[in-house]
Amino acid sequence: MVEIDEDLCKGCEICSDFCPKGVLGLSDVINKKGYYLPKTVKKNKCTGCRLCELMCPELAILISKK
Amino acid sequence: MQVVRINVPGISNINLKKIKESKVDFRKTHLKEIENSTHFLLGDEAAAYGALYAGCNFFAGYPITPASEIAEVLARELPRVNGYFVQMEDEIASISAIIGAAWAGGKAMTATSGPGFSLMQENIGYAIMTETPCVIINVQRSGPSTGQATKPAQGDVLQARWGTHGDHEIIAISPSSVQETFFLTIEAFNLSEKYRTPVILLMDGEIAHLRENIIFPSLEEVSVLERRIGEAGSFAFGGEMVPPMSMFGQGRFLHVTGSTHEPNGMRDVSSQSVHQELVTRLYDKIKNARGEISRVEEDYVSGSRIGVLSYGAAARPAKGAVLKARAQGKAVDFLRLISIWPFPVEAVKNFIGRVDKIFVPEMNLGQISREVERFSAKPVIPVSKIGGMIHTVDEILEQINGI
Amino acid sequence: MAFNSIKENRFKHPRIGKYLRQDILPTTFCPGCGCGTVLNCFVKAVEELELAPEKLVFVTGIGCSAWIPSPYFKGDTLHTTHGRSLAFATGVKVMRPDLKVIVIAGDGDIAGIGGNHLIHAARRNIDISVFMVNNRNYGMTGGQVSPTTPFGVFTATTPYRNTEQPLQAGEVVAAAGANYVSRWTTYHVFPLVKAVKEALGVKGFSFVEIISQCPVSYGKMIKMRKASDFLKLYRDKSVRMAQAKNMTEEELKGKIIVGKLQERDRAEFVTGLRRINEELQSELSD
Numbered sequence: 001m002v003e004i005d006e007d008l009c010k011g012c013e014i015c016s017d018f019c020p021k022g023v024l025g026l027s028d029v030i031n032k033k034g035y036y037l038p039k040t041v042k043k044n045k046c047t048g049c050r051l052c053e054l055m056c057p058e059l060a061i062l063i064s065k066k
Numbered sequence: 067m068q069v070v071r072i073n074v075p076g077i078s079n080i081n082l083k084k085i086k087e088s089k090v091d092f093r094k095t096h097l098k099e100i101e102n103s104t105h106f107l108l109g110d111e112a113a114a115y116g117a118l119y120a121g122c123n124f125f126a127g128y129p130i131t132p133a134s135e136i137a138e139v140l141a142r143e144l145p146r147v148n149g150y151f152v153q154m155e156d157e158i159a160s161i162s163a164i165i166g167a168a169w170a171g172g173k174a175m176t177a178t179s180g181p182g183f184s185l186m187q188e189n190i191g192y193a194i195m196t197e198t199p200c201v202i203i204n205v206q207r208s209g210p211s212t213g214q215a216t217k218p219a220q221g222d223v224l225q226a227r228w229g230t231h232g233d234h235e236i237i238a239i240s241p242s243s244v245q246e247t248f249f250l251t252i253e254a255f256n257l258s259e260k261y262r263t264p265v266i267l268l269m270d271g272e273i274a275h276l277r278e279n280i281i282f283p284s285l286e287e288v289s290v291l292e293r294r295i296g297e298a299g300s301f302a303f304g305g306e307m308v309p310p311m312s313m314f315g316q317g318r319f320l321h322v323t324g325s326t327h328e329p330n331g332m333r334d335v336s337s338q339s340v341h342q343e344l345v346t347r348l349y350d351k352i353k354n355a356r357g358e359i360s361r362v363e364e365d366y367v368s369g370s371r372i373g374v375l376s377y378g379a380a381a382r383p384a385k386g387a388v389l390k391a392r393a394q395g396k397a398v399d400f401l402r403l404i405s406i407w408p409f410p411v412e413a414v415k416n417f418i419g420r421v422d423k424i425f426v427p428e429m430n431l432g433q434i435s436r437e438v439e440r441f442s443a444k445p446v447i448p449v450s451k452i453g454g455m456i457h458t459v460d461e462i463l464e465q466i467n468g469i
Numbered sequence: 470m471a472f473n474s475i476k477e478n479r480f481k482h483p484r485i486g487k488y489l490r491q492d493i494l495p496t497t498f499c500p501g502c503g504c505g506t507v508l509n510c511f512v513k514a515v516e517e518l519e520l521a522p523e524k525l526v527f528v529t530g531i532g533c534s535a536w537i538p539s540p541y542f543k544g545d546t547l548h549t550t551h552g553r554s555l556a557f558a559t560g561v562k563v564m565r566p567d568l569k570v571i572v573i574a575g576d577g578d579i580a581g582i583g584g585n586h587l588i589h590a591a592r593r594n595i596d597i598s599v600f601m602v603n604n605r606n607y608g609m610t611g612g613q614v615s616p617t618t619p620f621g622v623f624t625a626t627t628p629y630r631n632t633e634q635p636l637q638a639g640e641v642v643a644a645a646g647a648n649y650v651s652r653w654t655t656y657h658v659f660p661l662v663k664a665v666k667e668a669l670g671v672k673g674f675s676f677v678e679i680i681s682q683c684p685v686s687y688g689k690m691i692k693m694r695k696a697s698d699f700l701k702l703y704r705d706k707s708v709r710m711a712q713a714k715n716m717t718e719e720e721l722k723g724k725i726i727v728g729k730l731q732e733r734d735r736a737e738f739v740t741g742l743r744r745i746n747e748e749l750q751s752e753l754s755d
Binding site for chain 3 (some may be wrong): 123124126145146148150152154156158159160162163165166167168169170171172174188189192255314315317318319320321322323324325332333376
């Protein structure tokens with residue numbers, strides 16, 4: 001499961017652009033700083049590769065097993 | 067011929083009876099072997115040994131005339147006392163390395179001359195801003211620029227005060243003899259620890275390359291101030307006028323920065339009050355301690371109408387001229403500055419009050435004379451000599467006698 | 470109030486509470502800045518190596534990349550003047566060789582103004598790990614040309630085009646004498662973590678050049694505003710060392726050679742210094 005830290009995200013879209021399985025997309029939720037947050041669009045496709053978790057410039061993504 | 071004695075603060079405390087002339091082979095010397103002995107050494111060598119006595123355990127430098135001998139002696143001696151010497155790639159690297167070493171717990175020093183001193187200015191400011199104790203020796207030589215590389219001068223006095231950018235205070239002390247160089251180097255280390263600031267030892271090529279008799283006291287007779295390390299959780303950059311220091315490797319996650327910072331060291335450049343508080347404390351820490359830091363030598367006679375003020379190498383012919391004038395029946399006061407910055411205002415004002423006219427012999431075109439002028443309504447006459455030749459007694463005497 | 474007093478993790482990722490100064494997050498890095506990715510990878514490497522933060526000393530300079538450890542990583546930090554980190558770090562390492570000394574800064578800081586110190590630190594082969602985050606411009610000051618800006622590029626101070634060739638920092642450092650040199654990009658996050666771990670484990674001078682995106686300053690200059698576009702470029706332009714060996718200079722134009730550039734085991738500087746002291750101590754005690 002992909003958990004996004006809403007207070008940290010800056011809406012750079014690296015995670016949604018690079019997920020090999022297209023798990024993440026952009027939501028229409030804006031956080032306190034005015035950035036659009038990513039959201040899970042293909043929940044069951046996540047393989048736990050943790051690429052998004054490692055690429056995120058804000059350490060705003062945590063992959064957990066669910 | 068009259069022998070002029072420059073009084074050297076520090077030497078009166080030494081048990082002179084223990085001193086023997088030494089035939090020690092410097093190539094095989096351990097510091098303990100030179101205790102309680104006399105030698106005939108260069109000013110540069112005296113500075114190096116002073117550093118060793120003060121507990122210096124790190125030197126980084128770059129060769130430059132007339133300071134290279136300091137590096138050479140320390141390259142040989144520091145490893146003997148389990149210290150470290152590194153010749154860095156330039157003077158900027160040298161001052162950087164000594165600051166790094168200081169934060170890793172070392173007592174660090176570098177030595178250079180005018181051109182290197184100019185290069186070091188940015189990081190001297192860094193040491194001031196981060197309150198890093200360290201000693202910078204500037205063996206002044208004839209400038210500006212490459213100038214007369216092998217000849218002495220006193221032209222960096224104002225640069226020592228204002229060389230780095232921004233509002234800051236600095237401590238600078240200037241010896242007039244080889245023996246005094248030894249003691250003032252130790253004093254420089256002590257002042258740097260006491261006030262957590264870089265201290266500049268303003269030597270000049272004249273004393274640096276002069277050989278004179280020097281007494282090495284026993285290590286116990288020399289008072290060395292150790293670094294005050296704070297408790298865990300204490301602020302390393304505020305809370306007290308001179309905060310206790312911390313070091314790397316203590317698990318304190320210390321944050322040292324040249325940016326404006328809070329008492330805990332974290333950068334904060336957006337607050338006007340944080341900056342004001344920090345920079346005025348750095349200023350006050352030295353300015354308010356001027357009374358304790360100031361060191362002068364006063365040689366006053368009653369009824370004096372003329373005063374001679376000097377420092378460093380020029381103080382020697384200056385004193386000679388004063389004594390010769392007195393022998394000719396003139397009452398002349400002599401004030402020798404040992405600490406140059408912070409400027410010993412009280413002693414100088416008192417001196418000005420005693421006389422009608424002040425002469426300031428210096429090997430520059432009038433740097434300290436300007437400072438004296440600031441405090442004097444009476445005429446202040448610079449007795450300048452540049453070109454790498456120190457004043458003669460008679461040159462100064464002529465000025466005193468109004469010829 | 471002592472800093473670092475926050476014990477509980479305020480954020481989701483456990484590595485944040487473990488290694489970063491939480492009070493000041495989120496970072497001041499621009500959205501999508503490669504600096505954040507480097508921080509992320511660095512922290513992962515530290516965790517995998519199980520390095521104690523108490524044993525690390527970060528020495529950084531001036532520029533966005535220098536802000537990676539300062540103030541974000543919770544460790545002893547010496548944030549120094551522009552370009553001089555390696556010289557400061559030399560003083561630290563000589564006095565405390567038991568501490569791991571790490572320099573993280575940018576291309577302008579390390580290879581520009583700091584070029585001289587970089588070459589000599591590598592020459593000495595001093596046991597310091599340097600992570601040079603190469604975003605190919607002076608980003609903090611608004612996108613001026615840097616020694617690593619590609620030829621022909623428009624920047625704030627090359628408004629016609631860049632007439633200088635870029636410095637290949639990794640190759641220069643390898644030639645100067647480093648024990649370990651590798652280069653990766655912020656696209657290659659997994660190899661980057663591995664390279665960081667390798668560098669931190671080297672005894673001697675280790676240097677990792679990390680090509681990194683600057684979507685706001687450099688991006689404005691080269692008209693590439695999305696971090697992902699930079700990363701796609703790095704993905705497409707990268708050539709592994711093994712392949713590059715068989716390519717001509719013409720074929721390598723515009724390519725980024727990634728991988729391990731150098732690995733060897735020459736004598737380390739501080740060890741040599743200390744040996745002199747040991748020899749002297751035993752000689753003098755005879």
